[in-house]
Amino acid sequence: MKRENSGAENARLTALLHESRPMPALPPRFAEGVWRRIEESEATLFPSQRTGWFDRLVVQILRPRFILPGLAALLVAGSLLGAHDASQMAKRDALERYLASVAPNPLR
Amino acid sequence: MRRSFLILLGTFAFAAAVFAGSFLFTRQIWVSRMANPADNLEWLRQEFKLTDADMARVRNLHELYSPRCAEMCTRIAAKKAELEAALAGSTNVSASARQKLAELGELRAQCQAQMLQHFIEVSQAMPPEQGRRYLAEMERLTLGFHEQIENAMSNHGGHGSAMH
Numbered sequence: 001m002k003r004e005n006s007g008a009e010n011a012r013l014t015a016l017l018h019e020s021r022p023m024p025a026l027p028p029r030f031a032e033g034v035w036r037r038i039e040e041s042e043a044t045l046f047p048s049q050r051t052g053w054f055d056r057l058v059v060q061i062l063r064p065r066f067i068l069p070g071l072a073a074l075l076v077a078g079s080l081l082g083a084h085d086a087s088q089m090a091k092r093d094a095l096e097r098y099l100a101s102v103a104p105n106p107l108r
Numbered sequence: 109m110r111r112s113f114l115i116l117l118g119t120f121a122f123a124a125a126v127f128a129g130s131f132l133f134t135r136q137i138w139v140s141r142m143a144n145p146a147d148n149l150e151w152l153r154q155e156f157k158l159t160d161a162d163m164a165r166v167r168n169l170h171e172l173y174s175p176r177c178a179e180m181c182t183r184i185a186a187k188k189a190e191l192e193a194a195l196a197g198s199t200n201v202s203a204s205a206r207q208k209l210a211e212l213g214e215l216r217a218q219c220q221a222q223m224l225q226h227f228i229e230v231s232q233a234m235p236p237e238q239g240r241r242y243l244a245e246m247e248r249l250t251l252g253f254h255e256q257i258e259n260a261m262s263n264h265g266g267h268g269s270a271m272h
Binding site: 055058059061067070071075078080081083087089090094095098100101103104 | 119129138139143150154181223226227250
């Protein structure tokens, strides 16, 4: 008895919700369009045998699990090389300053 | 295929930009942090890992040497000016110009001898191993340049054939 009452209340609630938020009519063949788009996006993400090896390779390379560590490695390598280069430059400058203070150019 | 190629090309360009950007950015930061233009002796501390006590001894020697070096440089500059005046307008090397050349050479030799003496004193103010390395490096950097020129001139074909 109680269950019948709650079922009827749910139906009334659903009807009220539909009335309060009217949905526009879907365009013709809407569901068909949605499925077509899903298939197209899957074809891009998981290319079939029909696509070329290069396309498949590019898709594999550009996966986040390769791209993100790759970018991180480039950042680290660039920073390390930059720091090394800066230390070499600073060392050369310091040597030049010392030489200029003890052995002026006409003597070298 | 073409679209994939363009995407891959764009990815490589982006990767190159990331690498170059991180390289330049880090280098700029480190250069500004490491540069110490106020201290001419910083190279000695870095290169020879000198302690504060070593640096104090070296700094003392450097401060004694600097005014003598500056005085020699002034005398050399004055002698060069005299030589230029003696050479001005003449089409041959006059006796006066020869005299000035000899005096200039003598002054340069004195200055170099004083400089080498300073290097020896500084090397003795360092721990023995660093001192030996410092002296060898200074001789290479200050006298080696002349040796390179002299070697190049003696190996030059024109000079060799002129002697025979």
